[in-house]
Every structure is written in structure tokens, then in C-alpha cells.
Amino acid sequence: MSQTTSAQPDRLIKKYPNRRLYDTQSSAYITLADIKQLVLDNAAFHVLDAKSGEDLTRSILLQIILEEESGGMPMFSANALAQIIRFYGHAMQGVMGTFLEKNIQVLMDIQDRMAEQSQGLYQQHFGPEAWTQLMNMQTPALQNMMNSYIEQSRHVFLQMQDQMQDQTRNLFTGFPFPGQPESGKKKR
Numbered sequence: 001m002s003q004t005t006s007a008q009p010d011r012l013i014k015k016y017p018n019r020r021l022y023d024t025q026s027s028a029y030i031t032l033a034d035i036k037q038l039v040l041d042n043a044a045f046h047v048l049d050a051k052s053g054e055d056l057t058r059s060i061l062l063q064i065i066l067e068e069e070s071g072g073m074p075m076f077s078a079n080a081l082a083q084i085i086r087f088y089g090h091a092m093q094g095v096m097g098t099f100l101e102k103n104i105q106v107l108m109d110i111q112d113r114m115a116e117q118s119q120g121l122y123q124q125h126f127g128p129e130a131w132t133q134l135m136n137m138q139t140p141a142l143q144n145m146m147n148s149y150i151e152q153s154r155h156v157f158l159q160m161q162d163q164m165q166d167q168t169r170n171l172f173t174g175f176p177f178p179g180q181p182e183s184g185k186k187k188r
Helices: 032-040 057-070 078-087 093-122 128-171
Strands: 011-015 021-023 028-030 045-049
Touching: 021 032, 032 045, 032 057, 045 057, 078 093, 093 128
Parallel strands: 011 045
Antiparallel strands: 011 021, 021 028
């Protein structure tokens, strides 16, 4: 999970057979909550199996997501999770992963930009409670903006798909396919 661009090596966390996680930087055992804090702090780290050396970073991150989803405010609906599962083994699996990653990055960029723009304007006049209330009022507007973005993305994707189909048809016009009229041959 290398998100920083510094020359420092990623922090190494070793997972032992007894399921304990050992942070080699602090020379102490840590918990999933500690790893979650590393994520929140944008710290670069890797979790390796202490015995085999296998990279377990993704499975640890998935454990954290599972704990968060099991809590009081899940991010994904059961329908969304079922849709994600349906993409595994599907031809679109790679596209789905890239799509989700890019869209999460767009959302993070929007969040960063909103924070930058509002920092000088609002922080002088509002305390933390007022800031929370303001963000709660902005949630419907942000959701509407994201819905528009998703609809635009869907429209662009469908246009791209149509263009690819047309290009494929044009590329293979000389080949006879079942159900397609043969080009270049005259009907008798």
C-alpha cells in the first residue's frame, strides 16, 4: 500500500501464525485498529506473512473494511456488494476494479478541493460543530453532483461501446459471420 512518494521504505508489518501483527518499525504488536490508523494517516506499509513472506496487505485491508461494514454505518448496500461479487470471473472484472479505483480517486480529489476552498473561508468563522453541520447540509448537493457524474460516465461509456462495436464491424466486413449478410457477394 504505497501511497507516499518519499524515499522512505514502506513500513513492514509481519503477521504471525497466532494471528498477531508485529510492527517492525515500532517493535511492538499492533491491532487492526492500529493498521486502520496507518491508512488514515496515509502511511505506506506492507503486511507480510512472517513465515512464508506472502504479501497479506490486501487481506488485512479487506478485514478492516469488513469490520467497518459490520459496524453501525455501512458504506455498501447488500445490492452493491452482490453486484461487485458478480463481477468476479466476469470479462469485465478488470474494468470494474479500474472503474472503482478511478471514481474513488475522483471523489477524493473533489473532497480535497472542497476542503482547500473552504479552509480560508469557513474555518475563521465556524467551530468544529458548525463545520460538521455545514457538511451534513452539503451531503444532498454532493450526492446530486455524484449522481450527475455517474450518469455522464455511463453515457460516455455507452457511446464508447457503440463506437467500438462499429469499428469492430468495419474491421471484419470481409469475413462472413452467421446471421450477417455477406459483403462483396451478389445475391442470385
